[in-house]
Amino acid sequence: MQTRTLADWMADVDAYVAGPAAMWAQEIEATGTVPQAVWEELNDRGYLRLTAPRDLGGYGLSFTDYLQLLERFAAMHGSMRVIVHVTNSLWRSLASKASAEQLERFVKPFIGGQLRATFTLTEPNSGSGADIKTTARREGCEYIVNGEKWMIIFSDVADYFLLFCRLEGTSGGEGTLALMVPKDTAGLEIEWMAPAMGITGTQHGHLRLVNCRVPVSNRLGEEGDGLEVAFRGFLDPSRTAIGMTCVGAAKRSLELAAEHALARVTFGQPLAKRQIIQMWLAEMATDIEAARHLVLHAARKFDAGQPITVEASMAKMFATEMLQRVTDKALQIHGGPGYFKSSEIERLYRDARMQRFEEGTSEIQKMVIARDVLDKAKAARERRNRG
Structure with a gap:
């Protein structure tokens, strides 16, 4: 992988923000959508894997160096800023408890841009923490998941939802699970929420899960590791x-x-x-x-x-x-x-x-x-x- 100095990255990002990103901002505001070409361009330029380790396919920038680039990215359109920020953060959750097999199946493709995932925690009737109400029941090699999630960003482009739920009958931090739920899972319904005040073009979803069957092999970490x-x-x-x-x-x-x-x-x-x-x-x-x-x-x-x-x-x-x-x-x-x-x-x-x-x-x-x-x-x- 090409080695660049922080100064190289800064110059590259400054030029991008002042040029192509400014043009994209006009199109996004005019159409109300973020074109797929934006995702592809950000990925092709390496902007979506700045913080990930080199052995996982990233550039391995220190957090401090990355933030100096993120300060520059933040002058872009809000939706583009969110893409850069979330993608450079979410790999940590994916990798934190991933098995060797899951590193190959989920983490590396996410970092490389071949797979998109989104953080799926917030619920309409609870806070974003230990009071999550979405439940899972294990049956053999599958979990049966029921519940709701909402205000889930990138619901329109995600291949997987990194979904947090709890085993039936548990409470607090105990029994929580982190599951990679495919977007085409039977029983998963996605309703688009109304456009937001800002970050035009970024789609949020209201997810309803009714007896969704998710393989146990899609669980990151052990039962109880979700939070x-x-x-x-x-x-x-x-x-x-x-x-x-x-x-x-x-x-x-x-x-x-x-x-x-x-x-x-x-x-x-x-x-x-x-x-x-x-x-x-x-x-x-x-x-x-x-x-x-x-x-x-x-x-x-x-x-x-x-x-x-x-x-x-x-x-x-x-x-x-x-x-x-x-x-x-x-x-x-x-x-x-x-x-x-x-x-x-x-x-x-x-x-x-x-x-x-x-x-x-x-x-x-x-x-x-x-x-x-x-x-x-x-x-x-x-x-x-x-x-």
Whole structure:
């Protein structure tokens, strides 16, 4: 496989984002669909296997290096950004508990672009965690799966759904399963959900599973490993990566706002001459830089093999809320013309709102962070009491 430096990758991505990706953005917004050619082009350029290990067919970039590329990708159309982000994250879940046979059957084809899979956890009547209600019952060499999943991204193009469920009669984290469910499984019905506010062209599905028979050989890990496959392999790095996509989108919003402030003349002078505009630009730039450092701090710990659950939640929470502040100020600087769909800032503003839902809301992140704060306080109190 061709060896490239990080600088090579950066130059390549910058050129792609400014050229072909910008043209695709216009087509996606005009047609409301993401052409298959977009997937093929991103795969052919190697963008969908940047983080995967070389022995599995990827380029083996460190997480920190990859995030510096993802910051650049985040200036693309939201749907294209999601493709790059999810594909470079999901292989971890697939590979985390895969057998040697499953590495060949599922993981390597996914990394190589011959197979598409999508993360299938969220349900209409439960949260995205230990309260999943979709069940499985083992009968011989098969599981009989019943339940519902919804808001499942890439439902239109996935060959397999990496579906999380639980053995009948279990609760909490016990008895959870990670199953690779083929899209053509009998009893699996996919209903397309209404178009989203942003990320135009990305299709979400509502899955209904009625007595779906899934081979036991499609189970990743053992019975009871489902949530570990979902969270340990995917969630922490994905939350961190979302933080960097917010940095990239905010940076592009700041660039557009600054360019508009220099060009737009009112009452005989550019907007950039007005002190309030200068204050907003300064706040936006500082917000972006603070988020970038939080994200990179988590990434460096991840590369060092250290746990990052709390750091990932901090990075994700701060960066998503930062993006809302920055895009709001950027749209305000653009004024009325920025509100129309012919404006790039209008699309960025719409796309930005999704990141606050991806991989858990800010409220979920705050719960993770608060739990860590309280655990440390309890431990400190116990040490004092023992002393």
